[in-house]
Amino acid sequence: MTKKRKTVRYLLLCLLFASAALLAGCHGSKGLDPFGMPEEFDTSRNYTITFWAKNDTNKTQTDIYERAIAEFEQLYPNIKVNLRLYTDYGMIYNDVITNISTNTTPNVCITYPDHIATYLTGTNVVVPLDELFADERYGFGGSEVRFDTVAQSEVIPRFLEEGAFDGHYYAIPFMRSTEACYVNKTYVEALGYTLPDVLTWDFVWEVSEAALAADADGNFVVNGQNVLIPFIYKSTDNMMIQMLRQTDGDYSTDEGDILLFNDTTKAFLYTIAEHGKSRAFSTFKISSYPANFLNAGQCIFAVDSTAGATWMGTDAPLRDISDEKLVQFETEVMTAPQFDPGAPQMISQGPSVCLFNKSDPQEVLASWLFAQYLLTNDVQIAYAETEGYIPVTTRAQNAAEYTDYLARGGEDNALHYDIKIKAAKLLLDNIDNTFVTPVFNGSASLRNAAGQLVEETVKAVRRGQTVDEAFMETLYADTTALYRLDQGGSSATGKTDLGPLPKTAVVLLVSLAVVWILIILYVILQAKKQKSY
């Protein structure tokens, strides 16, 4: 069985293309009227809404979406929900933007806040949710909702706030995950080290370098194989973002000013270059999935999402490598590396849900009811159990069914796979240590640029290039240009410098001024003539 890489690698370019398409599509467009909350949901009418969702190439997640839709349609027979599934956020983003220009967006859509920031460059494209949240009849805990809807206070505030920007809520959280470091504890101890309570960058670099010791035949001593990449990071954008956050390094302002290209970033890149050059470190884009190397005994520290936990470890229920390549070892699930173990900081990620505006407010209200249904315990708990996700409501997190699930980690290698449940617990224990980056038009590009800096640095040293100040200068310039960061965020803040006027405009304005002067002169001359008469 194989996972795919093509869509993953396509993401970067999709985003650039998509942003351009949206801006082109919106140019000159009047857009829809703002959403207005209907007084009552008209149940005498039928509605068909579309739900664009993402699954992690996980059939169980697809089944949960389908079951949720069937149950919702039983409660609301006048609402038909059509499901369209994606396996990649970038492709959803791309398709949404393509459809904005033709007014064919979905009604309900799994998304990331960064993406919503781009959608908001269109006029009334995304529905602000404040009014819907607060509506006594149809909002959170609403009296007319036909299922046991959660109260707003039951949605984890930190997660709910991730969907708030520009003074409004534009998304509700659906699931949350973070990154974890899946560690081959057996090899760490074989190398003479003991895992600390909290993994630090220094520890990971040191053990990774030590692991490169080879025997006379060129095989690595620790695994006896001729392949070993001690440290592999799946999402290098997260890697750089977390490094900066953990050291109070600049990344961006809330308003969208780009601060990534600074000396702190450069210092991290030099460190990364050192370990990329020794081959102690590599990335998913360069080498492949961390899980494949980890499970083959060819990686010691594999950093990936907690939502990828079912692929990690000797007994992982999902696996791409053959039985012959699988190696037995003890897996430890730890927080991603930290600079200050006393104050760990980790990225908050995972799908959110937004609503797209339609000309019929009743249709939007129908969409909102379905979006709320995704926060019910049945959906939240079932979906969270498919991977190392956690539910986003206290009601689901505290439910007996869910606490029982967490307590049974390791009972089997399917629903209760211990690595998956440990990954979920890691996030549950660290909710207050999570963060998100500022959301603005262009923040998705900035995120990709952060990863690109790491990727290009590692590639350069692997190819024998010198990483020095000249390299860094070129890298910063190229990355800025590639992601159009010299023109990106400002569009959201109204600070765009439009540059000098085109020559034709100058000629036109001068001509108009001359004509006005001549008219005024004519009027003055006529007035003088009349006076003289």
Added chain:
Amino acid sequence: MKKSVALILTFSLMLALAGCGGKGDAGSDVKSEGVMTYAEYMAAAVDDQVVVETYVQAKQSWWDNTATIYTQDKDGAYFIYNMACSEADYDKLTPGTKIKVTGYKAEWSGEVEIVDATFEIEDGNYVASALDVTSMLGSDDLIAHQNEFVSFKGMTVEDAGNGSAFMYKWDNSGTDGDDLYFNVSLNGQTYTFTVESYLCDNTTDVYAAVKNLQIGDVVDMEGFLYWYEGVNPHITSVTVK
């Protein structure tokens, strides 16, 4: 006189055929100055810069000025991933087109490829015939033909894992238009083959053919010998025997 003419014609024809042997469908390519032979390419280390002359066999995709293509010369194959390429140039890359590619050798989950590449079109044309590798399945010899256009004969369609002969995406989570995965067996060993939807989308004959397969069908197939943690051919044609 007639005999003399006949002899001259025969001799000329032999010379012509011998000449074709150097630059035609048989034998090895003569490489330009500074260009690697296939053997030199294979000997290069991952991350080394490589320069090869090769011939387009099929195109997988183009997106935002990058192209992913299957190429092959007379000695071996080169998978070229996300090569810088304008849309206009992509249209010129028809099967057989000779290109000079400069990039870096890479390996991703066992797939040896050229990345971060640029190219130029050269004079020349070559379309590879499918090499029958059926007997090499399960052997160490197979990987020597990685990325080549190959054929498999007389394999039996097995349950894809969902009770039918194929499934959409590797875990049956997809829909029409996604990659197709199907299992075929030979001598008791089962292999997973793929219809890569970027290479052959749901309008192609092979996509339709795989959707019509039945468990137990005996099939002949052609495709490119792609690798992902083991052999994972990208199939371009299927014929039920």
